Amino acid sequence: MALYEHVFLARQDLSQQQVDALVEHYKGIITAAGGSVGRVENWGLKSLTYRINKNRKAYYTLMDITAPSAAVKEVERQQGLSEDILRFMTIKVEAHEEGVSAMMQKREERSERGDRGFGDRPRSFGDRDRGDRGPRSFGDREGGDRGPRRPREGVEGGAE
Secondary structure, eight states: OEEEEEEEEEETTSOHHHHHHHHHHHHHHHHHTTOEEEEEEEEEEEEEEEEETTEEEEEEEEEEEEEOHHHHHHHHHHHHHOSSEEEEEEEEESSOOSSOOTTTSOHHHHHTTOOOSSTTSOOOTTOOOOTTOOOOOOSSSTTGGGOOOOOOTTSTTSOO
16 A cells, blocks of 8 residues: 555634544545554644635644555545635655654754754855955045056057
């Protein structure tokens, strides 16, 4: 049997008990078709990036599924018909992740995954490595930063 990760978004005006009832309903469909549901994570009520059917928030839920493709298609069909489900996505995976997902980890744990190349201080807009070059100076030489202008040869108005 294939392994899947299935995430769905339920309407914001549902209660947590109603979302749990939806999860149990979809678990029943999968087990009836010969599959099984492993980890179920309720990520809670989160803000949406853009409104979906006049909803600004949604309950996010992740399900790890081991089932034949027909069972997953039936769950997706029923979620497409349900007015309580705003969006859903199923991804076929090679193996289920161990432990909690990235969404459930605390921020401190996520930041320990490694340095992003910025050293020990946060970089701001405009920071860049200038190497051995000192700060730029403007107006300290005649003609600006590049020195005085010399006329070009062979160009109209230039030296002949």
